[in-house]
Amino acid sequence: MTNSLASIDSLFPAELLEKAAAVLAAARAKTIRLATAETVTSGLVSACITSVSGASEIFERGYVLYHASAKATGLGVPAAISAAHGAVSAEVTEALALGLLDHCDAGATVAVTGYAGPGGGNAQNPVGTVFVASALRGGDVFGERHVFAGGRDAVRLQAVGAALDLLTRRIGL
Structure with missing residues (x-):
C-alpha cells in the first residue's frame, strides 16, 4: 500500500502560492503583519499564506467564522448590519x-464571505457569489463582489485567489 499523500508537495496550486508569496513580500516591505477573517473559505486563505516559507514573520492570525451567528456578529459586527444586509x-x-483590526495588531486584514454551494445563495447573490474586503490600519476598507463558476471547492479556491489579490493591491498602496 502506498501513501498517496507522500507525493503531495502543497495543498494549493502554484498560482495561489505565488499570490501568497506576493502578499507576504508586500507586507514585509511595509513592515506590517496580516490577519484574516474567513467564512466561506474556512481558513484556506490563512493556510495558503502560511504555506509559504517565512510566513510566521508576517502572518499574525486568522479567524474562521462559519456558523450563521458567528458570521453575522463575529469580530464585533453590529447585529443591525447583518439584519439589514x-x-x-x-x-x-x-x-x-x-x-479584525480591533482584535489584533496586524496592519492589514482581509475578510471573505460567500456562497460556495451547493445550497445557499439567492436571486441577488447566487451560489458562487463571494465578497472580499480588506482594511488597513489607519486607512480605509475596500470590498469587492465576485461571482465564480464551478463546484464548492472551485469557488472556495477562486475566493482565496481573490482575497490574496485584493490584499496585495491594498498593501501596495
Missing part, C-alpha cells in the same frame, strides 16, 4: 475586515 454581504464583509 444578510450575513453574506458586502457590508458584513467590510465590517469583519474592520472589526
